[in-house]
Amino acid sequence: MALTQARTMPGVLELLPLDQVAFQAMLDAIRRNFERFGFLPIETPVMEYSNVLLTKQGGETERQVYFVQSTGALQAAREGEVPELALRFDLTVPLARYVAEHEHELAFPFRRYQMQRVYRGERAQRGRFREFYQCDIDVIGKDGLSVRYDAELPAVIYNVFRDLDIGPFTIQLNNRKLMRGFLERLGLSDAERQGAVLREVDKLDKRGLDAVRNTLTGDGFGIDAAAVAQLLDFVGFRSRSLAEALARLDVLGGGNAALEQGREELAEVLTLIRAFGVPESHYALNLSIARGLDYYTGTVYETTLNDHPQIGSICSGGRYENLASHYTKSKLPGVGISIGATRLYWQLREAGLLKAAHSTVQALVAQMDEAELPRYLELATELRAAGINTEAVVEPGKLARQFKYADRAGIRFVLVLGPDEIAKGTVTVKDLRKQDQFEVTRNELAATLRVEIEQAAVMPSR
RNA sequence: GUGGACGUAGCUCAGCUGGUUAGAGUACUGGAUUGUGAUUCCAGUUGUCGUGGGUUCGAGUCCCAUCGUCCACCCCA
Structure with missing residues (x-):
C-alpha cells in the first residue's frame, strides 16, 4: 500500500518535546510578568465571522487571511462569495470585537493579556510563520486614556525580557504625532503620503541611508532634496540616555499642533518609563521607528536585541485613538504591545541564545x-x-x-x-x-x- | 501578490565535461561477560537520485513540463 508522506505545511513550527518544554518556559515567563503587572487573561475563538474580522475591506489583511467554511456552507456558497468565517490574523481585531461586545460588563481601564495563535497566509520564509503565537497586552480606556499607560507597557516588556535572560535589549520609542507634525512642517500634509514616507524611513536600518534618500527624492515620491536631507537628519537620531532624548525634543522647535503634542507626550512617556523602574540603558528615543500599521496614532514601540540587530523587532506596539470604531459608537482609545513568541523562540534558537532544555520529567x-x-x-x-x-x-x-x-x-x-x-x-x-x-x-x-x-x-x- | 534560485539516505552534503552493482559524515539498530547513559571500538539497516516525459547504446548528470522547497520584494510578530 502506498504510504502518505507525513508532513506539515510550510510556515508552522512543530517542536520535539524538549524544545516544547523550552518554548513553554518562555510563555510561562511572559505570562508571569503580564500577571505581575495586573493584566487579566482572556481568550477568543480562532475563528471569527468574516465580516467582523475584515471590517476594512481590501489591502494586506484580506490578502493574508485564511477563510474557513463548514462543508455544508461550502456547497451552498455561490461563486465569488466570501466564506462566512475566517481565522484571526492578529489579536487586536478580536480584542476590539470583544470589548465592543462586552462593553457594559467590563471594568475600564480594561487591562487584558492574551496569548494565542494567529494565522497569516503569507509566503513562508525564514522566521516568518503562517501559524504563530502572539502574546499581547493592551489597556483600553473609555472616552479617554492617560498617556501614562504608554509608559507602563515598556516596563512590562522590560521585565519580560530581563526574565527571559536573552542578553541586552533596547525598547525604542517614537511618536506618530511628532512624525506627522514634522512632515507637515516639511510640507507633506497628505496622510496617505505621510504613511508611505514613514514606511520608507522605517527601512533606514535595513536598506541604508543612501537607498532611502534615493527612493524619497526619486520619481515615486519626488520630495525635494533639501526636505529629504532635513528629514533624514531628523530621523537619524538615537538617544543614549534620558537626558539626551529630552534635550533633543527640546531643540526640535515648534510649528504646528501635532508636533507640539507629540513632543509633550514623548517627553512625559520617556520620563515616566524611568519612574516605572526601567533603567535608562534599556530604552531609547529612535525617531526612525514608524510601524507600518496605520491604526497607530501616538506612541510607537519596537524592541531589539543589542547584540543581534539582524533579528529585528521582537516586540512591537503602540497607541491607537479608537480601537473599536467599526463595532461601537463609544470612543475606546488604547495602547498595546505584542510579542511574537513563535518568531522570538525561533530566532533565539537560530542565534544560539537558548539554554539547553531539560525534560519536565525529573x-x-x-x-x-x-x-x-x-x-x-x-x-x-x-x-x-x-x-x-x-x-x-x-x-x-x-x-x-x-x-x-x-x-x-x-x-x-x-x-x-x-x-x-x-x-x-x-x-x-x-x-x-x-x-x-x-x-x-x-x-x-x-x-x-x-x-x-x-x-x-x-x-x-x- | 511580484521576481529569482534549488530539489541525491531521517539530517548535512559529495557524485569531475553523461559510462559498471549511487557514496561520506551524522543519526538509527545491535554488540564489546554478570547493576549504569552520553564518550570509545566493531558490525549492520536506510534511497522509485521530487514526479512525468524526451534526447542517447547508456541519464543522478542534458532538454521540456509539473510539483515541491527556499530566498528577495510586499507586509509583518
Missing part, C-alpha cells in the same frame, strides 16, 4: 528486578507526593537501556533500587547531568532531590 525509577515492581511504584508515588515529576519503568529490560532512555528523554535523575539498596534501606541516585552518583537513605531521598533541583533552577546549567 526522575526515573529504574527497574532492577521485575518482582520488585510494587516497591518501585511505591517509590514513584512517594516522590510525586513530594512534588517531583517521576516516571517509573514498568517494562522489564536491561539497565543500560533504561539509562539510555533517560539520557535521550532528558531525564536528569535515575533511581536505582536493587538488592543491595533494599537491604540497606537506601536508593542509589545517578545524576546524568552531573555525571555523578550517590547513595541516600530512602527517607532522605525526596528532600535531597528537591535541593538538587532547586539549585539547578537558580543556576541553570547549559
Whole structure:
C-alpha cells in the first residue's frame, strides 16, 4: 500500500518535546510578568465571522487571511462569495470585537493579556510563520486614556525580557504625532503620503541611508532634496540616555499642533518609563521607528536585541485613538504591545541564545528486578507526593537501556533500587547531568532531590 | 501578490565535461561477560537520485513540463 508522506505545511513550527518544554518556559515567563503587572487573561475563538474580522475591506489583511467554511456552507456558497468565517490574523481585531461586545460588563481601564495563535497566509520564509503565537497586552480606556499607560507597557516588556535572560535589549520609542507634525512642517500634509514616507524611513536600518534618500527624492515620491536631507537628519537620531532624548525634543522647535503634542507626550512617556523602574540603558528615543500599521496614532514601540540587530523587532506596539470604531459608537482609545513568541523562540534558537532544555520529567525509577515492581511504584508515588515529576519503568529490560532512555528523554535523575539498596534501606541516585552518583537513605531521598533541583533552577546549567 | 534560485539516505552534503552493482559524515539498530547513559571500538539497516516525459547504446548528470522547497520584494510578530 502506498504510504502518505507525513508532513506539515510550510510556515508552522512543530517542536520535539524538549524544545516544547523550552518554548513553554518562555510563555510561562511572559505570562508571569503580564500577571505581575495586573493584566487579566482572556481568550477568543480562532475563528471569527468574516465580516467582523475584515471590517476594512481590501489591502494586506484580506490578502493574508485564511477563510474557513463548514462543508455544508461550502456547497451552498455561490461563486465569488466570501466564506462566512475566517481565522484571526492578529489579536487586536478580536480584542476590539470583544470589548465592543462586552462593553457594559467590563471594568475600564480594561487591562487584558492574551496569548494565542494567529494565522497569516503569507509566503513562508525564514522566521516568518503562517501559524504563530502572539502574546499581547493592551489597556483600553473609555472616552479617554492617560498617556501614562504608554509608559507602563515598556516596563512590562522590560521585565519580560530581563526574565527571559536573552542578553541586552533596547525598547525604542517614537511618536506618530511628532512624525506627522514634522512632515507637515516639511510640507507633506497628505496622510496617505505621510504613511508611505514613514514606511520608507522605517527601512533606514535595513536598506541604508543612501537607498532611502534615493527612493524619497526619486520619481515615486519626488520630495525635494533639501526636505529629504532635513528629514533624514531628523530621523537619524538615537538617544543614549534620558537626558539626551529630552534635550533633543527640546531643540526640535515648534510649528504646528501635532508636533507640539507629540513632543509633550514623548517627553512625559520617556520620563515616566524611568519612574516605572526601567533603567535608562534599556530604552531609547529612535525617531526612525514608524510601524507600518496605520491604526497607530501616538506612541510607537519596537524592541531589539543589542547584540543581534539582524533579528529585528521582537516586540512591537503602540497607541491607537479608537480601537473599536467599526463595532461601537463609544470612543475606546488604547495602547498595546505584542510579542511574537513563535518568531522570538525561533530566532533565539537560530542565534544560539537558548539554554539547553531539560525534560519536565525529573526522575526515573529504574527497574532492577521485575518482582520488585510494587516497591518501585511505591517509590514513584512517594516522590510525586513530594512534588517531583517521576516516571517509573514498568517494562522489564536491561539497565543500560533504561539509562539510555533517560539520557535521550532528558531525564536528569535515575533511581536505582536493587538488592543491595533494599537491604540497606537506601536508593542509589545517578545524576546524568552531573555525571555523578550517590547513595541516600530512602527517607532522605525526596528532600535531597528537591535541593538538587532547586539549585539547578537558580543556576541553570547549559 | 511580484521576481529569482534549488530539489541525491531521517539530517548535512559529495557524485569531475553523461559510462559498471549511487557514496561520506551524522543519526538509527545491535554488540564489546554478570547493576549504569552520553564518550570509545566493531558490525549492520536506510534511497522509485521530487514526479512525468524526451534526447542517447547508456541519464543522478542534458532538454521540456509539473510539483515541491527556499530566498528577495510586499507586509509583518
